[in-house]
Ligand code: HEM
């Protein structure tokens with residue numbers, strides 16, 4: 001992947017830019033995992049790195065790096081598919097390249113500041129220069145403004161290319177959805193010193209990203225990838241895409257009520273949140289059925305014509321795409337539904353159960369398909385007809401997935417124990433929290449999470465190793 005940009009003349013400008021975004025994304029993904037490991041071991045050894053690199057800092061960098069690498073990979077995927085979908089080489093991509101460098105320098109500075117200036121009072125100056133203090137979106141205000149400018153450049157690239165090129169259904173959804181996705185970031189910049197209002201707006205970004213605009217975004221990626229990888233029929237995938245857009249926005253927007261149960265918003269949110277968020281898994285199931293249905297249908301069609309069944313042009317990308325269908329359904333649909341009714345959430349709110357859902361959903365719905373797009377990018381960058389999974393691809397896929405699933409199960413057990421002991425039995429007092437944290441069930445679950453975290457990390461090393469070598473190997477095999 002590193003050499004792919006220089007070595008190959010076949011890539012279009014958009015693909016070149018996409019690969020640049022992917023490289024930074026994978027580095028940030030690695031940083032995210034390392035921070036997660038530190039935080040996981042701090043659960044087991046609370047004095048580990050105390051006052052040198054506190055849990056609060058490790059956790060903060062872990063989840064901010066998560067959001068940033070995913071945004072990088074999303075921008076990368078868009079650039080990768082831009083020319084293929086529109087049939088146009090891309091408008092003002094030189095400016096896009098400049099944007100990439102500005103963003104990357106800003107992200108580096110922000111992370112260094114997080115690491116070197118860890119604690120201190122929060123005031124107007126720190127808000128601008130150090131940390132905004134909003135979970136997942138902690139970038140200081142100066143960086144926020146920089147991000148907005150870079151995103152505007154990116155959006156201009158996509159929009160102008162769309163206007164000049166072919167307007168497919170996939171691109172129309174993408175262009176409209178990206179505007180909503182980028183616009184929502186502004187809601188996270190509203191400043192108020194009222195904590196309820198602050199949380200109210202903050203959820204507009206977090207929830208309306210992951211449960212509406214990001215879901216639609218990966219819907220467009222899946223539609224595009226299915227056409228390219230297994231030759232799915234455009235009319236079929238696009239029809240499903242429109243249905244999903246309708247359903248996701250329908251349930252996702254009011255589903256936000258499930259974050260308004262306990263922050264001081266009016267009580268009518270209980271009913272709204274309960275009803276609409278409970279409907280949210282429906283489109284996720286539809287998407288799941290959609291991918292598998294298409295797959296079976298295409299295979300069946302080939303069989304009927306007496307053609308060879310396997311028409312996958314990119315094995316690892318397709319496997320990650322299938323993992324995405326399962327992961328989205330399980331992590332967001334099932335683990336989300338578990339705790340979405342207020343009657344249940346009163347016991348589970350803020351326990352390790354939430355963390356279990358957070359891990360499986362972000363991984364299942366987003367990490368998987370974005371990694372798949374990286375493999376697709378590599379195939380294009382090296383100009384190979386067919387990219388077959390190697391031993392390293394399989395080890396990466398298996399260990400990362402097994403590790404995240406293992407962490408999720410461990411955290412679910414820890415959360416279950418918290419619900420029973422801390423919430424049910426002891427009434428959610430301060431004392432109850434510490435009692436529950438010190439019981440063997442909880443400690444053992446945290447130990448298993450750390451072990452599974454290491455498994456995930458080993459898988460990640462295989463993944464990176466594969467990304468760095470698979471393109472060249474495939475090129476060599478085809479030559
Ligand atoms: C891919 C989609 C999704 C992602 C990435 C995601 C991620 C997350 C994360 C990270 C949190 C914790 C936020 C925090 O730090 O406070 C959270 C909370 C929550 N999610 Fe999701 N989620 C997704 C979809 C869903 C769906 C479809 C449902 C419901 C059916 C759901 C229900 C909830 C609920 C109820 C909470 C609040 C938990 C609490 O009270 O502690 N999520 N989600």
Ligand code: HEM
Nearest residue numbers: 033036037039040059354355358359362363367453456457
């Ligand atoms: C090496 C593997 C990993 C380890 C050891 C790890 C560990 C941790 C730890 C210790 C926390 C803090 C939990 C708390 O505050 O109680 C955390 C939070 C979080 N991690 Fe990870 N993590 C890993 C990988 C991942 C991956 C692959 C993803 C998603 C793609 C992810 C997403 C999250 C999210 C969304 C949160 C916030 C959850 C919440 O507050 O509800 N992590 N992680």
Ligand SMILES: [Fe+2]
Nearest residue numbers: 207211256258
């Ligand atoms: Fe939500």
